[in-house]
Amino acid sequence: MTLTDPLWWIFLLLAAPMAxxxxxxxxxxxxxxxxxxxxxxxxVVAATSLLVLRSQGEWGGVLGIDxxxxxxIFTVAAIYATSxxxxxxxxxxxxxxxLSPQVYYALMGAFALAMLASLVVADLGLMWIGxxxxxxxxxxxIVLERKPSSVEAAxxxxxxxxxxxxxALFALxxxxxxxxxxxxxxxxxxxxxxxxxxxxxxxxxxxxxxTKVGLFPMHSWLPDAHSEAPSPVSALFSGVLLPTALYAFxxxxxxxxxxxxxxxxxxxxxxxxxxxLVAAFLLQQQRSFKRLFAYSSMEVMGLAVVGVSLxxxxxxGVLILLVSHAFAKSAAFYCSGNVLRGTGTTRIDSVHxxxxxxxxxxxxxxxxxxxxxxxxxxxxxxxxxxxxxxAVAVGADWVAVLVIVAVLxxxxxxxxxxxxxxxxxxAEPTPPAEEGAESGVSLAYLNVGVALVLGIxxxxxxxSALRAATLVLGGHVP
Amino acid sequence: xxxxxxxxxxxxxxxxxxALYLQSESFVDPLVWGVALQSALIGMLLGWLAWTExxxxxxxxxxxxVAIRVFLIPYVLRRQIHAFRxxxxxxxxxxxxxxxxxxxxxxxxxxWFVFQQALASSFPELGGALPFVLLVQGLLMLxxxxxxxxxxxxxxxxxxxxxxxxxxxxxxxxxxIEVVIFLDVLGVVLVGVILSIQRDVxxxxxxxxxxxxxx
Numbered sequence: 001m002t003l004t005d006p007l008w009w010i011f012l013l014l015a016a017p018m019a020x021x022x023x024x025x026x027x028x029x030x031x032x033x034x035x036x037x038x039x040x041x042x043x044v045v046a047a048t049s050l051l052v053l054r055s056q057g058e059w060g061g062v063l064g065i066d067x068x069x070x071x072x073i074f075t076v077a078a079i080y081a082t083s084x085x086x087x088x089x090x091x092x093x094x095x096x097x098x099l100s101p102q103v104y105y106a107l108m109g110a111f112a113l114a115m116l117a118s119l120v121v122a123d124l125g126l127m128w129i130g131x132x133x134x135x136x137x138x139x140x141x142i143v144l145e146r147k148p149s150s151v152e153a154a155x156x157x158x159x160x161x162x163x164x165x166x167x168a169l170f171a172l173x174x175x176x177x178x179x180x181x182x183x184x185x186x187x188x189x190x191x192x193x194x195x196x197x198x199x200x201x202x203x204x205x206x207x208x209x210x211t212k213v214g215l216f217p218m219h220s221w222l223p224d225a226h227s228e229a230p231s232p233v234s235a236l237f238s239g240v241l242l243p244t245a246l247y248a249f250x251x252x253x254x255x256x257x258x259x260x261x262x263x264x265x266x267x268x269x270x271x272x273x274x275x276x277l278v279a280a281f282l283l284q285q286q287r288s289f290k291r292l293f294a295y296s297s298m299e300v301m302g303l304a305v306v307g308v309s310l311x312x313x314x315x316x317g318v319l320i321l322l323v324s325h326a327f328a329k330s331a332a333f334y335c336s337g338n339v340l341r342g343t344g345t346t347r348i349d350s351v352h353x354x355x356x357x358x359x360x361x362x363x364x365x366x367x368x369x370x371x372x373x374x375x376x377x378x379x380x381x382x383x384x385x386x387x388x389x390x391a392v393a394v395g396a397d398w399v400a401v402l403v404i405v406a407v408l409x410x411x412x413x414x415x416x417x418x419x420x421x422x423x424x425x426x427a428e429p430t431p432p433a434e435e436g437a438e439s440g441v442s443l444a445y446l447n448v449g450v451a452l453v454l455g456i457x458x459x460x461x462x463x464s465a466l467r468a469a470t471l472v473l474g475g476h477v478p
Numbered sequence: 479x480x481x482x483x484x485x486x487x488x489x490x491x492x493x494x495x496x497a498l499y500l501q502s503e504s505f506v507d508p509l510v511w512g513v514a515l516q517s518a519l520i521g522m523l524l525g526w527l528a529w530t531e532x533x534x535x536x537x538x539x540x541x542x543x544v545a546i547r548v549f550l551i552p553y554v555l556r557r558q559i560h561a562f563r564x565x566x567x568x569x570x571x572x573x574x575x576x577x578x579x580x581x582x583x584x585x586x587x588x589x590w591f592v593f594q595q596a597l598a599s600s601f602p603e604l605g606g607a608l609p610f611v612l613l614v615q616g617l618l619m620l621x622x623x624x625x626x627x628x629x630x631x632x633x634x635x636x637x638x639x640x641x642x643x644x645x646x647x648x649x650x651x652x653x654x655i656e657v658v659i660f661l662d663v664l665g666v667v668l669v670g671v672i673l674s675i676q677r678d679v680x681x682x683x684x685x686x687x688x689x690x691x692x693x
Contacts, residue, residue, distance in 0.1 A: 098675065123652065123653070125651070125652050125653040125656075125657060126653065128657070129653070129656065129657065129660050132660060132661075132664065133660070135664065136663065136664055136667055139667070139672065140671065143672075143675055143679075146675075146679055147679070148679055151672070151675050151676045151679045152676075154672055154675075155626060155672055155676065158664075158667070158672060159620065159629055159630075159633060160620075162633060162664055163616075163617065163620050163632075163633060163636060166613070166616075166633075166636040166637065166639075166640060166661075167613070167617075169640055169657065170610075170613055170639070170640060170643065172651075173640070173643050173644060173647075173648040173651060176648055176650075176651050176652075177600060177601075177647060177648050178600065182651075182652055195600075196596055196597065197597055197600045200596070200597070
């Protein structure tokens with residue numbers, strides 16, 4: 001194998017978090033942290049190499065990647081790395097932890113490994129195992145802070161996500177009965193006749209994987225898990241776990257030949273619109289800033305599903321939206337972690353005057369909030385705009401109107417609340433909160449910067465991979 | 479009529495009856511025994527198919543089903559019941575169980591007819607709709623019950639439905655053994671780890687309104 005062989009980089013991509021995970025169990029804090037960081041960095045190097053090489057291919061019906069995989073792999077690896085880095089800042093403030101830092105880093109590595117493994121396999125059964133493995137690895141991370149509410153959230157997450165994924169597995173059984181294979185690449189190359197059985201399989205896959213994506217009404221685990229998990233884990237949940245589950249659904253969806261039967265696109269559209277609108281309304285009344293961002297993620301995933309149902313140029317928008325959102329939302333959650341540490345609360349009405357109390361974190365939060373809600377000139381804006389354009393292009397003006405309503409509601413809800421916490425004042429004096437050099441806020445600036453750049457310029461390799469991934473999904477690039 | 483050909487449908491009827499029994503039960507301990515019985519019937523079905531079709535995969539899964547879902551998980555669940563020192567009855571379900579049974583029967587009948595009308599041509603096996611009905615029953619259990627142990631039995635029922643479907647009409651499904659092992663691992667994590675943490679942290683198995691998790 002040479003360095004231009006994708007298999008080498010896939011091997012490194014999987015081996016790095018695995019090795020980092022195992023080595024981080026060494027009972028020495030510094031070594032454990034260094035091992036986790038090294039594993040995450042090596043994963044980023046492998047993911048970047050796959051992106052640069054525009055890797056694609058299938059190996060034995062087991063492994064398989066294309067431009068779509070490359071985009072998701074890069075995003076997962078990047079958010080995993082920044083979250084591991086941010087963890088060292090966050091963990092210093094966790095007392096009465098259920099997990100030692102060593103076990104925490106090991107589970108983070110296992111969580112990332114499960115996501116990355118889901119993205120490099122061609123077999124839909126293996127992909128299902130990878131998605132289900134993310135539940136096992138991440139459930140225990142939610143209970144890190146040993147609170148009754150976090151245990152309850154972990155329970156709901158495990159049970160609801162697993163129940164949903166069982167439906168996804170049933171969908172794969174039906175797909176196998178009708179096609180005789182679960183090789184996603186082979187099925188996409190020669191799509192089966194869309195019989196009622198195949199359509200039912202795709203519809204059940206939408207419900208099953210949609211549970212993990214956070215689609216309404218299967219979303220009830222999402223705000224709990226996101227709000228109770230430690231902030232670096234929330235960043236992984238929102239930024240990359242939900243898109244990885246959507247990727248698994250897209251692989252099932254792609255077995256259908258174009259044009260997709262209208263019954264299915266209507267079903268997708270209904271789930272997507274309902275999710276975006278319900279989330280946009282619900283986030284108006286949130287009292288916890290972490291739940292606020294959780295509902296914002298749900299809204300974005302709803303918009304992404306709307307884009308998938310529309311096809312065409314909207315698919316390009318979906319991919320830009322997902323990548324930009326991953327970076328922006330992780331930045332928002334890093335800031336949330338800092339604010340929680342600095343103020344000791346997640347209640348929105350108890351946080352004031354962050355511009356003076358935590359100026360660096362406050363400024364990063366003020367940047368991250370519009371970035372996650374699709375404000376120009378961030379990449380999320382470009383993504384959402386393309387979804388709206390896609391709706392108009394297929395004559396679905398009413399869809400465009402509803403998407404605009406959801407986007408505006410989410411924008412106003414999130415930015416008003418964050419603005420109030422950063423710029424709002426109170427009659428009582430509020431002492432400055434600790435915000436040292438090791439607060440991890442630089443990572444928030446880094447990630448929100450990437451979301452900004454994605455909206456302004458065409459990034460080498462990543463932008464071309466996004467365009468190629470759109471073609472893989474059957475869409476087109478403007 | 480060949481008596482041997484009746485074994486699979488007969489076991490199917492038994493599995494369906496256990497599903498309806500689970501819906502009708504509000505006591506926790508009998509629920510655990512009920513799902514163990516259902517898993518045992520699935521194990522017998524797999525064992526029968528392994529014997530008649532000389533299928534090693536089914537034999538392995540039969541052994542796994544019996545070892546993990548008939549013995550291990552019910553054993554862990556019953557230990558949790560004793561450790562929590564529960565009253566052995568699901569508190570809030572006892573008044574609703576009649577409604578649960580009616581809903582369960584109605585859902586089972588509807589699921590059966592939907593499956594037969596839409597997909598019977600793809601599944602010529604007698605009782606091909608049963609795994610689908612069982613899956614829906616497991617989901618109903620998860621949706622209507624609030625007790626954590628009872629919810630686990632709903633999850634186990636779903637898992638049984640998958641194994642049943644794989645055995646009945648998705649022969650040759652790749653990675654079937656691996657998938658079943660993985661589901662079992664998840665089941666053990668559910669009942670063994672998270673329930674233990676819950677016991678240590680909250681000291682109660684019943685859901686209480688938690689202020690942080692509202693909205």
